[in-house]
Amino acid sequence: MQRTILRTVGGFGNRMALSNNGGMRRALFIILLIFTCVFTYMYWNQMRTDDAVSLAALPQQLKQQKGVGEVYDEIYASSEPEVVQPWIWVCTNNHCERRLKKQIGTNDENNGHSFRTCNMLCGSTQLWPQPTGPISLGSNSVSFLPNHLYLEAEVPAAVLQMVNTAFEIFKTNVRVMSRTKNPYTPGVQKFMVKIKIVKPIQRLKLETSESYTLHIRYSHESIICSIEADTYFGARHGLETLSQLIWWDTEMKSLRVLKIANIVDKPKFAYRGLMLDTSRNYFSTKAIKRTLDGMAASKLNAFHWHITDSQSFPFDSPRVPEMIENGVHNRLNVYSAKDIIEISEYARIRGIRVIIEIDTPAHAGMGWTWGPSKGLGELALCVGQQPWNLYCGEPPCGQLNPQNPHVYKVLENLYKDIIELTGETEIFHIGGDEVNLECWSQHQHSTSSNTDRFSSYMDLHELWGNFTIKALASLKAANNDKIPSATILWSSNLSKRPYITKYLDPEHVVVQVWSPMSWEEPSMLWDDGYRTILSHVDAWYLDCGFGKWREQGDAACDPYRTWQKVYKHRPWLRSRIPEHKWKLIVGGEACLWTEQVNEMALDGRLWPRAAAFAERLWSDIPVDSESIVEIPEDTYTRLDTHRYRLVDRGISAESLWPEWCTYNPGMCL
Known part of the structure; x- marks a missing residue:
């Protein structure tokens, strides 16, 4: 009642008191609002600065979002300081020569460029891998803004979404090149990318164009770039080349972009x-995706994921959950079904x-x-057996029990x-790598129900061959x-005579040859009609050259394989x-085993050596070999440019x- 009187019939003094109180409340509210706005602006501005400084991590941050590179314009550019460089580069005899700016006359027809522009316009193509067909590149360029990029797609409906996603990735790769947030006047108003695809193929096959x-x-x-391909996968490579x-x-x-190409x-x-290999040491899905980004930039097309080994089994199998329950050191370091689906799709788009x-x-x-706890018997033999060097190539030992029928059902699942x-x-x-017959031979005279037939094999290669036949039946x-x-x-040994033709059908089997080139193993396989994937240890094993990680046994395939060694290897x-x-x-x-590699060292072990391998397989x-310099200067400069691109x-x-x-091309060779 009192409040009603004050608000309706109270005297002047009461109304003034209420008015002053309300004014004070409004003033406090306005002050608080201003303080909040100032604090928000300062925090937002700091976040922009932090984002700009962390450009090197930006591509991963962007690509984790829904699997594509969704870019926010306000954070794509780094905060490169406005520094005036004293140097300029002039193209002379297909070489970029560094000169002081004050030495170049302003009326000179060729009054110099920045290093990157000179590098792109003078001599070499700076493409990696080098294209295999005819190449014609202009010597003039024009500037553009990332928001001038447009897509026009004439493609089958089945691959339209893939093309749209690939174009978003392309735009991300373009935007992260930018080094300033300050706007500039572009030389074009539109950059149109026209993609034409003929076939609606959504999955890569060996015969896919x-x-x-x-x-x-x-x-x-306007810049018009036309990319035509039989399939999405060719068009994706075209987008990579355009970038x-x-x-x-x-x-x-x-x-900037070339005016003519x-x-x-x-x-x-x-x-x-x-x-x-993600079994010796665990690699996060982020690190795997980063590896896939490098592969896509280099036009590699097969990610062989050695996901398990005797040291760990981090694959969280939906059908066989017992595997990770007994096979990982840390339940956080596993690959779930969701992880594998996501990585597979991330790779397919690339x-x-x-x-x-x-x-x-x-x-x-x-x-x-x-196995024993579930009533299935021993699924594996020699697990952790010592001395390890008698029963396996490296600790801990472990080899499947070929006489236990439950093994093959587990494999099928x-x-x-x-x-x-x-x-x-x-x-x-x-698989099929490094089978140790000594592990099995100790069970030849066993009376166990799962192993009592080992004694029927005079040659344990036959036991191995029969295991492979049954494993292939599980796969079928x-x-x-x-x-x-x-x-x-x-x-x-199973892929050698006389066993190979008895147990392995050349119609379905491909042999991945890892032995040294000097063994001449591929020639015998080709003579017998078998297809091969070549991974010679003396050229394409990227883990070699870092010494021994254990006291016993030989060093891990020393010496180090330089990128030149990788590049020059032409086994065919x-x-x-x-x-x-x-x-x-x-x-x-190319193979990276990871006994001595973790996520921190991954990029350096792979790149740019894996890129050198990629050009060997793409362009060859x-x-x-008779020249003083086997690898020409052009290759060095192009790979160096590609290395900066990866960074x-x-x-x-x-x-x-x-x-x-x-910055001094040709002076170091």
Whole structure:
């Protein structure tokens, strides 16, 4: 009642008191609002600065969002300070020469460029891998803004979403090149990318065309880039090449692109793989995606995921959950079904197929020890047995029990999971590496119900061969009663005569040859009609050269494989394969085993050496073994440019040489 009187019939003094109180409340509210706005602005501005400084991590941050590079314009540029460089580069005899700006006359027709512009316009193409068909590049460029990029797609409906996603990734790769937040005046008003695809193929196969043509023209303040391909995968490569024809000019403070370009391109080999072992040491899905980004930039197309080994079994199998319960050191360090689906799709959009390997029958220890508790008997033998060097290649030992029928049902369930999660049905890797017959031989006279038939084998290679036949039957059952047409096994004694023709059908089996080149193993396989993937340990094993990680045993395949060693290796020539058998070389694969590698060292171990391997498989450019310099200067400069490109995309690639060599082309060879 009192409040009602005051608000309606109270005297002047009461109304004044209420008015003053209300005014004070309003004033306090306004002060609080102003303080909140100032604090928000300061925090927002600091976040922009932090985002700008962390450019190297930006590509990963962007690509984690829904699997594509969704870019926010306000954070894509770094905060490069406005520093006036005293140097300029002039193209002389197809070389960029560094000169002081004051030495260049302003009326000189060629009064110099920034280093990157000179690098892109003078001499070499700066493309990696080098295209295989005719190349014609102009010597003039024009500036543009990222928001001038548009897509016009004439593609089958089945691949339209893939094309849209690939274009978003392309735009991300372009935007992260930018080095300033300050606007600049572009030379064009529109940058139109026209993509034309003929076939509605959504999954990569060995016979899938990856060819493309690319044409750039400048007209009426517009850049038109036409990319034509048979398939999405060729068009994706075309987008990658287009991104490599774009660069950041530090003098003009702008993105630039060539005004004219004509490229015809296709790979020499269908299978261009990279193997990563995630069983010795765990690698996060972010690190794996970063590796896939590097592969896509280098046009590699097969990610061989060695996901399990005797040390751990981090694959969380939906059908066999017992594997991770007994096979991991840390339940956080596992790959779930969701992880594998996400990585497989991330790879597919980038033109890469994911091939998961569960090595068998050897390299099978952790994860396989639960059989007795479930009434299935011993699934694996020799697990953790000592002395380890008698029963396996490295500790801990472990090898599947070939006489236990439950082993093959477990394999069938694991194979079903892999096929369903990756969607890969053409290629499957079943392992077969480093089988130790001594492990099995101690059970030849056992009376155990699971092993009492070991004694019937005079030659344990036959036991091994029969295991492989049964494992292939499990794979067939898992794959809708069809053996994958390219079922891969590591080279071994079983892939040699007389066993190979008895147990391995050349119609379905591909042998991945890891032995040294001097063994001449591929030649015998080709003579017997077997397809091969070449991974010679003396050239394409990227883990070698870091010494021993254990006291006993030999060093891990020393010495270090330099990028030059990787690049110069052309095993198809040294083996003198007849022309009619070239089809038996499916391709090659570089391998990174990880006994001495973790996530912190991953990028440096792979890049740029894996990129050198990628050009060997895509272009197979000849090297002159009789010349003083086997690898020409052009290759050094192009790979160095590609290395900087990878760094821009957030990959910590190792340097090729001192930075002085980059800015003084031709002076370090």
